[in-house]
Amino acid sequence: MPPAPWRGSLPRPRGRPFLVASDPVPTIRLVYSSAAAGGTTYSTLVDIMSQAHTRNMAQGITGILCYGSGQFLQALEGERAAVTALYHRIAVDRRHDDCQLMSVDEIESRAFPEWTMKVVNWEDGDMARRRTMLQADTGSEVFTPSAMTATQASAFLMHLAELERELAGD
Numbered sequence: 001m002p003p004a005p006w007r008g009s010l011p012r013p014r015g016r017p018f019l020v021a022s023d024p025v026p027t028i029r030l031v032y033s034s035a036a037a038g039g040t041t042y043s044t045l046v047d048i049m050s051q052a053h054t055r056n057m058a059q060g061i062t063g064i065l066c067y068g069s070g071q072f073l074q075a076l077e078g079e080r081a082a083v084t085a086l087y088h089r090i091a092v093d094r095r096h097d098d099c100q101l102m103s104v105d106e107i108e109s110r111a112f113p114e115w116t117m118k119v120v121n122w123e124d125g126d127m128a129r130r131r132t133m134l135q136a137d138t139g140s141e142v143f144t145p146s147a148m149t150a151t152q153a154s155a156f157l158m159h160l161a162e163l164e165r166e167l168a169g170d
């Protein structure tokens, strides 16, 4: 059996999805929100992610993580066992607290296939477009993931990803 696409050693060609073929089943998407612990800043997150990308790639995890106003909203996609194990590690990480599980869905295809974890700093970007999008998706212009419904959070992350792809010219 050929190796799963994400285990290959070749870099992803620019603009091509990280995962193309249908994933082994069952594949899930998990979304949660949390609050940064005292002392955790965007730069802490950048440090966390320097290791997380490698780990996620090895585990076939893709997703997006938005940080803003001291809060996180993250979507993890991948094989159910891998996503579950990662979420258990994340949930006990002392660099954040108040982890709230918003949704777990079995999925047929990934929404963020090209990213081992896209990190978005909410406060650094095209704020006019971002606020309009947030308002349309959640009814508020303030990034407050803990107040979002699961449906709002998913819609918001999908639209945020679209905006990021557009800005990157993908």
Ligand SMILES: Cc1cc2nc3c(=O)[nH]c(=O)nc-3n(C[C@H](O)[C@H](O)[C@H](O)COP(=O)(O)O)c2cc1C
Pocket (backbone or CB within 6 Å): 048, 051, 052, 053, 055, 056, 065, 072, 074, 086, 089, 090, 091, 093, 095, 096, 117
């Ligand atoms: C908001 C947040 C998001 C994180 N996202 C990931 C991630 O996507 N992948 C990952 O491997 N670790 C992530 N981590 C780090 C994990 O919590 C954990 O420290 C890491 O997986 C190493 O686990 P271990 O020390 O138990 O081996 C995240 C941590 C925080 C606070």
